[in-house]
Amino acid sequence: MPRVYNFSAGPAMMPEEVLRRAAAEMSDYNGTGMSVMEMSHRSKGYIALFEGVERKFRAAMNVPENFKVLFLQGGATLQFSAVPMNLLARTGKADYAVTGYFSKKAFKSSQMYGAVRAAADIGDYHRIPRQSELSPDPEAAYFHYCHNNTVYGTRWSYLPDTGTVPLVCDMSSSILSEPVDVSKFGVIYAGAQKNMGPAGLTVVVVREDLLDSPLLPGTPELLSYKAQAANGSMINTPATYGVYLLGLVLDWLEDTGGVAAMAEINRKKAALVYGAVDASPVFNCKAEESSRSVMNAVFSSGDEATDERFLKEAAGRNLVTLKAHRATGGVRASMYNAMPLEGAQKLAELIAEFR
Ligand SMILES: Cc1ncc(COP(=O)(O)O)c(C=O)c1O
Structure with a gap:
């Protein structure tokens, strides 16, 4: 069967070169005599690979020094809870731009954690609200939005102006597809299965000063950005093979x-x-x-x-x-x-x- 043009919303098409390279290295990675998926995440060889992928990701996204890059699991959906658990207690309030299917889910997931508000629900998912329709609360701990609405096919073409309130952005379906000024954000997160590799890996980019925000009571250690940053995303076993494939995707991206x-x-x-x-x-x-x-x-x-x-x-x-x-x-x-x-x-x- 020839390769098809797969227009899936995710998990989605992978670059053919990446699949071929992964196949070539499948049973012997870098002369180790084993597959990446068989390597201990604590081994020297794997840690070198992991750190290399982080460097490549930082270079591709031009991530400033004062941001941490975390390689986590649980998909973007777990971030719908992780975000309020890590940030909401700063002021107890947060704004959510509800512009589509997943931003509504993010909003609903956050409601049990505190006083969250739909800051821009225009009741029409076929367009993105204009800045004048946002009404951001200056006391919000963060302003959450979804850069690209995968289901309704809409995208924010501008950066919401929220003053000093940090922007938290779900970039699951647009990360690495266009240049982004990371310094303008507090947190960016994305599941890997559209532009970064197979499902199972979630990338979180977080501004360092936000790591000192108080956690909501009961936040599991695995969901704490601060604990994950302090442990190099390895409190437990990370998505080892997914991180490796992200590295291959980033090599391909650079070559392109x-x-x-x-x-x-x-x-x-x-x-x-x-x-x-x-x-x-x-x-x-x-x-x-x-x-x-x-x-x-x-x-x-x-x-x-x-x-x-x-x-x-x-x-x-x-x-x-x-x-x-x-x-x-x-x-x-x-x-x-x-x-x-x-x-x-x-x-x-x-x-x-x-x-
Ligand atoms: C924009 C957006 N956010 C969140 C999700 C949910 O991601 P996950 O299945 O990785 O939790 C998706 C999945 O399609 C998505 O497109």
């Missing part, structure tokens, strides 16, 4: 020209698909143009049977996993870094031909 070059390719892919949707007499994209996601293009004919026929025709051309989330219905093309330009071209061709 880095995050800025990748952002250019991602913009081209998105322009091809949205361009075809806009020109199509069949399909329509509900996301407001200025809020459109670069990573996830969501569109529909408005008729389930027609969408199904499209998905079938796409599968016949090796364009797979295009069915949208049940919350929206229709078609969703997730085009993370590993989706080649050619995949977007082929999809755009089909959209243009489809009647």
Whole structure:
């Protein structure tokens, strides 16, 4: 079976070069006679690998010195609890921009921990609220938002201005897809399974001064950013193989020209698909143009049977996993870094031909 163009929202397509390198090193990593997944996380060889991946990640994201990078587990969803456990007690209040499926989940998860508030719920997930609609509370311990809404296909094209209130951002579906000024954030977190590797690894980038925030009572040690930072993300066994694969993905990213070059390719892919949707007499994209996601293009004919026929025709051309989330219905093309330009071209061709 040839490789398909897999438009899955996540776990998602991996760069083929990464898969080939992992396969080549599968049973003998670096002359050790063992696979990375067989190495002790406390061994010299593995610690060198782990530290190397952190260095590569910091370089790719241009992470300032005063930020810690943590390699954790539990997915972005566990961060929905970890964030309030680590930060909420600073002032007892927090703001959540509710702009889609996962930001709503993050908001709901945080409600049991204190006085959290939906700071920007405009009741319409097809656009991102404007700055004038945010009403941030200057006494909030943090302002949480989700940079790219994977399900509804929208993306924040600006950095919310919250004054001195730290920004906490779920970047699960956009991390490493475009340059980000990390210094403007308090915490950035992301599950790996879209742009960084296989599921099982969660990356958290946290500003050092926030590590001294008081923890909520009952916070497990594993969820404490301070304890994880003090133990090099190794209080217990980390996602050893996932970290290794992140390293291979970062090597591939660097070979492709880095995050800025990748952002250019991602913009081209998105322009091809949205361009075809806009020109199509069949399909329509509900996301407001200025809020459109670069990573996830969501569109529909408005008729389930027609969408199904499209998905079938796409599968016949090796364009797979295009069915949208049940919350929206229709078609969703997730085009993370590993989706080649050619995949977007082929999809755009089909959209243009489809009647
Ligand atoms: C933006 C966003 N946040 C959170 C999640 C949940 O991630 P996880 O399954 O890693 O907990 C997802 C998963 O698709 C996502 O896209």
